[in-house]
Amino acid sequence: MRLPLRILAFVAVMAAPVLFVLVPIVAFLVMSFWRMDGQQIVPAATLANYAAFFGNEAYLRTFLLTLVLCAEVTAIDLLVGYPIAYFISRRHGRSRYVLLLLFIMPLFMSYIVKIYTMRSILGLDGFLNKILVGSGLLARPSLLFLYNQTAILMTMAVIFLPFVILPIFLSLERIPRNLIQASSDLGAGLAATFRHVILPLSLPGTIAGALFAFVLALGDFITPQMVGGPSGFTFGRVIWSQFGLAYNWPFGAAMGVTLFAVSLVAIVAGGYASRRQRV
Amino acid sequence: MHSRAERLTDVALGLIAGAALFVLYAPVLIGALFSVVTVDRAGIHWETVSFQWYGKLLDNQSILDAIRTTAIVGGIAVCLAAILAVVLALYVEWEGALFRRLVELVVYLPFLLPPIVTGLSMLIFFVGAGVQRGFTTLIIGHTVFVLAVIFRLVQTRLQSLAKSLVEASADLGASRWQTLRWVLWPQLRPAVATGAILAFTLSFDETLISVFVAGDTTTLPLRLWAMMRVGFSPQINALVTIVLLVSIMLTIVIGMRLKSTDQRDEE
Numbered sequence: 001m002r003l004p005l006r007i008l009a010f011v012a013v014m015a016a017p018v019l020f021v022l023v024p025i026v027a028f029l030v031m032s033f034w035r036m037d038g039q040q041i042v043p044a045a046t047l048a049n050y051a052a053f054f055g056n057e058a059y060l061r062t063f064l065l066t067l068v069l070c071a072e073v074t075a076i077d078l079l080v081g082y083p084i085a086y087f088i089s090r091r092h093g094r095s096r097y098v099l100l101l102l103f104i105m106p107l108f109m110s111y112i113v114k115i116y117t118m119r120s121i122l123g124l125d126g127f128l129n130k131i132l133v134g135s136g137l138l139a140r141p142s143l144l145f146l147y148n149q150t151a152i153l154m155t156m157a158v159i160f161l162p163f164v165i166l167p168i169f170l171s172l173e174r175i176p177r178n179l180i181q182a183s184s185d186l187g188a189g190l191a192a193t194f195r196h197v198i199l200p201l202s203l204p205g206t207i208a209g210a211l212f213a214f215v216l217a218l219g220d221f222i223t224p225q226m227v228g229g230p231s232g233f234t235f236g237r238v239i240w241s242q243f244g245l246a247y248n249w250p251f252g253a254a255m256g257v258t259l260f261a262v263s264l265v266a267i268v269a270g271g272y273a274s275r276r277q278r279v
Numbered sequence: 280m281h282s283r284a285e286r287l288t289d290v291a292l293g294l295i296a297g298a299a300l301f302v303l304y305a306p307v308l309i310g311a312l313f314s315v316v317t318v319d320r321a322g323i324h325w326e327t328v329s330f331q332w333y334g335k336l337l338d339n340q341s342i343l344d345a346i347r348t349t350a351i352v353g354g355i356a357v358c359l360a361a362i363l364a365v366v367l368a369l370y371v372e373w374e375g376a377l378f379r380r381l382v383e384l385v386v387y388l389p390f391l392l393p394p395i396v397t398g399l400s401m402l403i404f405f406v407g408a409g410v411q412r413g414f415t416t417l418i419i420g421h422t423v424f425v426l427a428v429i430f431r432l433v434q435t436r437l438q439s440l441a442k443s444l445v446e447a448s449a450d451l452g453a454s455r456w457q458t459l460r461w462v463l464w465p466q467l468r469p470a471v472a473t474g475a476i477l478a479f480t481l482s483f484d485e486t487l488i489s490v491f492v493a494g495d496t497t498t499l500p501l502r503l504w505a506m507m508r509v510g511f512s513p514q515i516n517a518l519v520t521i522v523l524l525v526s527i528m529l530t531i532v533i534g535m536r537l538k539s540t541d542q543r544d545e546e
Contacts, residue, residue, distance in 0.1 A: 010377045013370045016363060017385045020423050024404035025388070028396070031403045084299055087292035099296070101534045106303050108480045108530040112500045113519045116507050117306030120313065127309055158302060190284050219393025222486060222504065236395055243402065243491070253403065260396045267391060 028260075032253035041249055049254030059238065063258070066235035069153060070217040076157045077164040077213045082206065085168035086198075100169060107162045115226045118155040122146050122227060147229025155227050156217050163216065164209035171205025172198070204274035211270040215263045235259060307523055314516035332517035342518060345502035352414070352498065353482035356421035357429075357475050363422070364429035365471060369459070372437040373445070389488075390427035397424065398491035405492065412494030420492040421482045428481060429474035436470035437463075473536045480529045 033045050053059050088099045106114070121127045122145040129141035145151055175198060183193040221236035228234065239259065242252025317327040336342060371382055389397045398420070405416050440463075448458040486500040493501060499522070506515055 006375075006377055009370065009374065013366060014382065014385070017367070017382075017423075017426070020401075020404075020419055021385050021388055024400035025396075027404040027407050028400035031407075080295065080299055083292050084296045087289070087296045090289065090292070097534070101531065102300060103296075103303070104534070105527060105530045108484070108526045108533075109307065110484045110500060110503075110519070110522050110526060112484075112486050112503050112507070113310070113522055114306060116503070116515070116519060117310040119507075120309060121306055127305070158306070161299065161303065190282070190288060215391075215393050219395035219487070221395060222490075226507065236393075239395060239399070240490075243399070249403065253399065256396060256399045259393060263393055263396070 028253055029257060031250055032257045034250040034253075036248050036250060039247070049251045050258075052251060053255055053258065059255070062233055062238055063235050063255075065149075066218065067262070069149065069156075069234065070214050072153055073156045073160060073217045074164075074210050074213045076153075077161050078206065078210055080157075081161055081164035081209060082168055085165045085172055085205075088165075088169050089172035103165050104162055106159075107166070111159065112222065114159050115155060115223050118158060119146075119227050122151050122154065146227065148231050149228070151227040151229075152224050152232050152234065155223050156220065159223065160213040160216055163212040167205040167208040167212065168202060169205070171202045171208075175201045207270045207274045211266055214266055218259060218263060310516050310523070311520045314513055314520045317513075330517075332513040333521070335514055336517055336521075339514070341497075342499075342502060345497050345499045348414070348496060349483055349499040352417050352421055353479050355418050356425060356482050357478045359418070359422045360426040360429050360478055361471055361475050364426055364433050364474065365467065367426075368430055368433040368437055369463070372434060386430050387427050389423045394424075394487035398488040401488065402491040412492055413496045416492040416494065417489060417496055417498065420488050421485060424485060424488055425478035425482050428478050429471065432470045432474040432477075433467055436467055440466055469536070473533060476529060476533050476536070480526060480533070484526070 031041075032049055033047070034041055034043050035046050035048055036042070053063075084103065088096060088103065091099055119126070123129070124141050124143065124146055126145065128145055129138070132138040133141055145154070179197055179201075180193060183197045188196065219236050221234070221240040224232045224234040224237045225240075228237070235255070236259070239252050239255045242248050242255065246252075314332055315328050315330060317324040367382065367386060371379055401416070401420055401423075402412075405412055410416060444462055444466075445458055448462045453461070484500060485498075486504065489498050489501055497505075503515065503518070506512070
């Protein structure tokens, strides 16, 4: 095709995605530099929103605590998810796909329903407490599991676990069998083969899984609201509240841009790390 | 061939996997249990087993409306996304796209970013553009969100097709349209269908973006969320169980379809 025609085709094909993906993101970035005048949003360039956020110890604390929380969710899911993905990848034939399907199925179960059912497990007279008290492990129902950060951590870890298992399994599955055989022919034991062959080759998938868990946990505002209670304030929830009751959109947008920036850094760093691994 | 160490490793890993399955499914089973028996502080009353709450759902107009809205939004969004995905994938893989990486980035962005960012951007954009939020904006939000899924499947399928197919078709005198209709489309159809089912389940469940673009329109997850904030009720558990059963069935359908496309590729 000649160049003018190619440009025309590009514009035609990209019109909708650009209008409904790129333009909104730009609008969101721009909004973060505006300010409120009473109940009115004023389109005037200012860094005040960012100054207000980074200058406020309470907001900053919530932000940092949320980063720690998301890192913990990611770490738990990796520690549990990797062995599971590895276990599935070692199965053969039908049992492999059945197992994979069992672990992937929760991905398609309603997100809101999972939070709700987790709540019925974590509550003061939830199932977890009932079991712990019933089995004599605890004398009295523990307050540990509801309306606090622990409850958020446990719920997120459960919800995002399948997101971690899937990419790790896919990268394990792609490792050629003859590499593993070669390793054992050369005298490497199970542990040595895992350490020097399997683990490095599965790193791209592991990084992708970690990113999924981290980024999803970072922006989640419904889980903290449902199981976190008053003490379970996370960054996502703070942002969300700026668009509801607090009605300060520019400020909310500025915090949203901060979250956006952290996710982008995570995605780019993850992409870089996994590309280095492939070489 | 299997050494003792290998067997022990497998047992240990199997235990972890089993425990994780229990943790993943226990909530679901407990929800289903709560929907048919009465559970209170005294414990589980097994003698009260009944399906009355399922029947009551049929009288709950607001829930039925929410289910209908969710299905219609999902259906339209999936159709729009499927058309757009095929056009974009053909453009990227067969027409030698300008700025190929940029095209891919824009398509994947709503899926890669935290949903709160996608939702916020759309909210600000629609309000700025003076668009009333509601049914239409929900459809736009869902279309953009599920586009990446269908696009990915179609793109993978296109990449695995031999270029010679199209060249042969052109040599035999077929127009571009005829090649698309008779050569490419039959190859793409399974990928589009699988992508569409996958996209529909994602759209049916989508909550975090919908919150921002729904306006006064209510989808099922939004309705459920609103009900849950009020408290627990057996009716919610009944609804939750139905939603779970439907999504489990859809997942099995998708799983089988994906597996059969895999096998065909290997042949």
